Amino acid sequence: MGPSTKPLTLKRSELVVVAGPTASGKSEVAIHLAGVLDAEIVGVDSVHVYRGLEIGSGKVSLSQRQKIPHHMLDLRDPDEPLNVADFVSEAEACMADIEARGKRCLLCGGSSLYLKSLLYGLADLPRGQPELRQAWEAVPTSELHAALAQQDPLAAERIHINDRKRIVRALETCRLAHRPASEIQAGHAYRKPLRSALVLILCWPRDRLYRRIDERTEQMLESGLLEEARDLTLRFGRKAPLQTVGYKQALLYLDGAIEKSALAGEISMATRRLAKQQMTFWRNQPRRLGWVIRPGFEQVEEIGMEGFGGHTSKGRKGFRVLEYSMAALEEALMRRSAPDDDGIEAWYLNAEALLA
Structure with missing residues (x-):
């Protein structure tokens, strides 16, 4: 699928963000759109910033990075702390450099705290001790x-x-x-964003997202997750990055606390919990922050973490989503009128249709 060559109407200063739960296909969508937008990708992930955490974090491969420049990856060794203030400072400098070269910034990642801090700035909190x-x-x-x-x-x-x-x-x-x-x-209070942004939120029915998580877990184990976790522990000890989902369960197995037959299930279960937390954020926060939401009252399917077959189960909340293919998304971006102020707009997208 080749990117469109038609000009897009997004303001040059407007940020584009590809967001959603883990295993939702963010990197694939971001890489495609970066080619369309003449953009470079700025990672917004609290684990991808650490060197050596490749397999277990689902970090983009070297071949993917060769297609489109990626930034905010491999900034520290796992035993070197990086807090939100550090991340925001380095990301802002990185984004300024990208824009100074005439490129657009496309943010991609699942760390909602880092993203909110980039969009709104930081509260005046004391530095860590x-x-x-x-x-x-x-x-x-x-x-x-x-x-x-x-x-x-x-x-x-x-x-x-x-x-x-x-x-x-x-x-x-x-x-x-x-x-x-x-x-x-x-x-x-996150009252006013620092600049305008269009946030594309990738949504999946729960059963299909869980299937993707299970498949990715198996792929990680086959690709050498256990060896990676063992090597990182020998080099850096059991620092905070190695207590994240995937690595934590791998180390428990290496300690003999988890049977090999149960390892994939333990990783998948922890990943599902993480995905649920992430989609709870995307269900609630955009409205609380006063973002413009699409779809509004359009006649669209309602899916989401709890959805199945385009419908939500009784008593559970789903997402009203836009049914766009990648080509249709490009067309919608071209038709869209750029905002006059520094507001934020969120589009909830059916990721399955987008990636078909």
Whole structure:
């Protein structure tokens, strides 16, 4: 499928973002659209920034990077921390360089916190303190979440009980700022984006996305995930990047805590939980942030994480989506009128139709 050669009506300063859950086909769509838009891809992924985490993170291959320049990959070794403020600073410098060369920036990735921080800027939070984080390393995540519930109940309510990274950051903020992290965030409130953006959200019915996750898990194991996890641990120890989905289960197997026959299922189950969290974000946040949503009231199919066969199960929420092929998406982008202000527009797309 070759990219269109017709000019597009997007403003040059407008960001294009390809988003969605893990295993939804973001990289494939982003690479195609980058060719259409004369863009370079800026990764927005909290694991892809680490060198050596290739197979387990689903990082784009070298052959894919040769088609379109990719940025914000392989910035640190796994034992070198990179926080949100570091990421935003380096990404903004990278995007400025891309645009100075007359290219467009196309953001692609699944890390919603990094994306929101790029679009809206950061709240004035205290910088991290490694000594605090080291002191909490041996504390179970459930106990840290309970401590957060005591110090900042609102933050604890918003952060999933297993999201250790965000729990630790909220506790750290409470300790260093001497006030709840949620109170500081409320002062920021993501009121006005720094620039306009068009966010393309890839949606799949739950059963089909889970099938893709299962297939990708098998492919990762066949490609050498266990060997990669073992090698990284020998070189860098069990730092935070190696506690992410896929690597965590691989290390449990290497420790003898998981049977080989159960390994693929454990990885797939953890990946499904991650995908569900990601789509919960995309279901709720765009409306809460006041983005313009498409489809609005058009007659379209309703699918999503809980959908099946184009319909949602009783009592479950799905997504109203635009039924575009890749060619139809290009045509829609050409017909679209660029926004006059720095607003954000979100298009929910049927990924299965797009990638057919």
